[in-house]
Amino acid sequence: MTDTETTPITVALVHGAFADSSGWAGVVERLQAELVPVQAVVNPLRGIAHDADYVASALAQIPGRVLAVGHSYGGAIITNAASRAGNVVGLVYVAAFAPDEGEVLGDITADSKDSVLNTALVELQFPTADGGHATEYAIHPDHFQHAFAADVSEVEARVMAAVQRPVAAAAFTEKSGPPAWKTLPSWAVIPTADTAAGADVVRAMAKRANATAVEVDASHVVMVSHPEAVAALIQQALDALS
Numbered sequence: 001m002t003d004t005e006t007t008p009i010t011v012a013l014v015h016g017a018f019a020d021s022s023g024w025a026g027v028v029e030r031l032q033a034e035l036v037p038v039q040a041v042v043n044p045l046r047g048i049a050h051d052a053d054y055v056a057s058a059l060a061q062i063p064g065r066v067l068a069v070g071h072s073y074g075g076a077i078i079t080n081a082a083s084r085a086g087n088v089v090g091l092v093y094v095a096a097f098a099p100d101e102g103e104v105l106g107d108i109t110a111d112s113k114d115s116v117l118n119t120a121l122v123e124l125q126f127p128t129a130d131g132g133h134a135t136e137y138a139i140h141p142d143h144f145q146h147a148f149a150a151d152v153s154e155v156e157a158r159v160m161a162a163v164q165r166p167v168a169a170a171a172f173t174e175k176s177g178p179p180a181w182k183t184l185p186s187w188a189v190i191p192t193a194d195t196a197a198g199a200d201v202v203r204a205m206a207k208r209a210n211a212t213a214v215e216v217d218a219s220h221v222v223m224v225s226h227p228e229a230v231a232a233l234i235q236q237a238l239d240a241l242s
Contacts, residue, residue: 007064009089009238010037014055016072016096017045017167018139018148019160019221023071026227031234043074045136047170048105052080052177059085067237068180070096071223072197073171075205076105082180090241091181091211092234093188095197095220098205099176106172112198120147124166135169148196150219160221179209186211187237189222189230196220212236 011031013024021040031038041058044051055077059066066088070078075096082088091098097105109115120143125133139148144161152160188206192199192215206213216222216229223230 008037009065009067009241010039010062011067011069011234011238012059012062012088013038013040014068014070014074014078015040015043016070016074017137017171018164019071020163020165022163023160023221023224027223027231027234030227030231034235036235036238043077045073045165045167045171047168048076048080048174048176049170051077051171052084056081056084059088062087065089065241067092067234067241069094069234072096072220073105073167076171076176079179079181080177082184083178088180088184090237091184091186091209092237093186093202093206093209093211094230095189095191095194095202095222096205097197097201098181098186098188098209098211099179100208101176101178103176104173105176108201109172109198112201114195114200115198116147117196117198120144126166126168136166137169137172138164138166146195148219149221149224150193150195151225152219152221156224160224181209181211185237185240187233188213189233190215191218191220191222192216193218194220194222212240 068078069092145157188211
């Protein structure tokens with residue numbers, strides 16, 4: 001075996017829209033307790049193309065092999081970024097989108113019978129480099145718990161709503177590129193009460209990607225409410241790849 005093959009795989013956690021890396025805290029704690037190398041990667045939330053470029057660069061700079069883990073919109077980003085990075089050996093989708101080439105996330109969520117996210121969004125504006133403005137979305141605080149985090153406490157949901165990061169409209173309107181799941185082994189955590197991405201959507205995408213899947217009775221933020229289940233599937237993926 002080469003040195004690369006004997007070096008432990010690093011778990012790279014990529015958060016999704018309306019969130020930041022702090023949502024992975026419970027998962028990180030459990031992986032670190034098992035001495036698993038783990039690193040959270042910032043997702044800029046500015047659109048499929050921009051975010052995939054950024055994340056691909058971040059993944060490529062992690063020494064050795066990488067297991068890329070994406071939550072929600074972060075799943076779409078690792079789908080686009082993993083192959084470009086060159087060192088990613090597997091994918092884990094956590095309540096996540098795994099789009100195929102040419103698909104648009106806005107169309108996918110619009111067709112979901114389980115997702116209520118589109119009815120909970122607030123349209124905002126942000127300045128662009130050319131002096132203009134572009135559209136971004138946040139979740140209305142009054143609807144945040146129901147749409148995004150139904151199985152955390154009301155207090156925690158209010159905090160999550162207050163610190164959420166808006167996502168550019170380009171995340172939902174840009175076409176996805178060639179998917180890494182066609183060439184890399186995949187795993188998936190499917191929350192059966194996901195009303196954000198939609199349990200029906202993430203289940204169908206996991207099946208199409210031929211992912212080894214586990215279903216959890218949880219909301220969209222399964223990594224917050226059930227970090228042990230997410231960490232367990234990540235460990236299963238690491239064992240299979242070692």
